[in-house]
Amino acid sequence: MEKPNPSLNVETKSKKKSILPKRSMMDWEPDEDLKKAIVKSWGLENNNERPSDSRSR
Amino acid sequence: MSDPQIHDPGKPSNWCSIAPRPHLMTGFFREWFINHFSKSDNIEAKELRGKLWKAIPETDIVIESITQWRPDLTQKRIAIIIKRNEWQVQRISIDDRLHDSIPFTGAREHSVLITGSHTFFCLAGRGTEAEILAAEVYREMMQFGPVIRDELNLKRFVLVSVGPLFELEESKENFGVPVTVSYVADENWKIIPQAPVLKRIVLSKFIP
Numbered sequence: 001m002e003k004p005n006p007s008l009n010v011e012t013k014s015k016k017k018s019i020l021p022k023r024s025m026m027d028w029e030p031d032e033d034l035k036k037a038i039v040k041s042w043g044l045e046n047n048n049e050r051p052s053d054s055r056s057r
Numbered sequence: 058m059s060d061p062q063i064h065d066p067g068k069p070s071n072w073c074s075i076a077p078r079p080h081l082m083t084g085f086f087r088e089w090f091i092n093h094f095s096k097s098d099n100i101e102a103k104e105l106r107g108k109l110w111k112a113i114p115e116t117d118i119v120i121e122s123i124t125q126w127r128p129d130l131t132q133k134r135i136a137i138i139i140k141r142n143e144w145q146v147q148r149i150s151i152d153d154r155l156h157d158s159i160p161f162t163g164a165r166e167h168s169v170l171i172t173g174s175h176t177f178f179c180l181a182g183r184g185t186e187a188e189i190l191a192a193e194v195y196r197e198m199m200q201f202g203p204v205i206r207d208e209l210n211l212k213r214f215v216l217v218s219v220g221p222l223f224e225l226e227e228s229k230e231n232f233g234v235p236v237t238v239s240y241v242a243d244e245n246w247k248i249i250p251q252a253p254v255l256k257r258i259v260l261s262k263f264i265p
Contacts, residue, residue: 024226025123025178025233030142034218034237041215041239042172044147 077171077209077242079141083122085209086139086175090120093197102193104186108135123178128228135190136180142237144173155245163250174217174239184222184232191234195219198238206240213241 030038075081093099094110108117119126119136126138147170155166177194181187198205199216206214220235 018224020184020222020224020232022226023223023233025126025138025140025180026227028140028176028178028235030174030176030237034220037217038142038174038237038239041213041217042147042241043213044170044172044241 076244077211079144079173082173082175082240083139083141086177087120087122089205090137090177090194090197094118094120100193101196102189104189105135105193128231131180131228131231133182135182135186136178137190137194138178138180140176140178142174142176144171146170147172147241163252165248166245167248168243168245170212171242171244172239173242174237177236177238179234179236180225180228180231182230182232187222187232187234191219191236195236198236202238209240209242211240211242213239215239 091110094105094108097106097109100106100108105118110116110118110120117134119131119134119138121130121136121138123138123140126136130136131138149168149170153167153169155168159165179187179191179194181190195216202214202216205211215238216236217239218235218237220237222232222234225231225233
């Protein structure tokens with residue numbers, strides 16, 4: 001039986017890969033953490049209080 | 058923001074009569090950054106001072122809504138691409154009523170809060186450049202946020218997040234940083250009946 005040539009299994013070119021995640025901008029949606037942060041920033045979480053106007057502070 | 062003008066509080070801006078709408082918010086943000094990147098004096102990061110917005114296809118920086126963006130539009134240039142996220146309606150009273158009682162005229166006043174957010178994708182051919190652009194964008198919005206809130210009659214306008222650097226899937230060798238802001242606006246309206254409510258009651262029917 002013919003032995004496989006090991007050189008064929010070795011990648012000859014080392015491809016430079018980015019360590020950063022690839023993301024689509026078109027399909028981008030806020031993830032759960034960001035959604036929570038957005039909701040918190042509205043100041044309406046856990047109550048129905050109206051956010052106070054800066055002029056009344 | 059460039060070229061600030063004194064706002065006369067006696068003259069409400071056009072914005073007040075049309076209320077916040079998704080495409081207008083996107084348009085406002087685009088205009089804001091076009092103004093910012095039209096004069097090098099406005100730009101905080103010295104690395105970006107030569108990257109000015111011009112109303113020609115060869116502009117140094119692309120500032121567009123995501124609905125207008127194509128991968129070939131940016132290429133190696135830096136860009137700010139604006140995307141609206143979900144808006145929600147927040148109920149603040151029963152039946153969205155502004156007042157408990159309805160006057161004899163029958164005119165009803167209602168009010169809700171509109172909550173939403175926008176994300177600005179700061180794109181560049183190099184990761185470092187995308188980070189520098191993101192810093193310029195978030196600092197501008199954070200520092201001028203209170204002015205924008207008053208100008209747009211918003212109840213709240215805050216910088217929420219500067220997301221992690223990522224490689225763009227749609228465009229080869231482009232990097233991006235998402236910067237997200239959120240806001241709260243109120244929407245008020247009045248329903249005016251054509252005739253007062255009591256006009257419909259014919260009193261003669263009750264007289265024996």
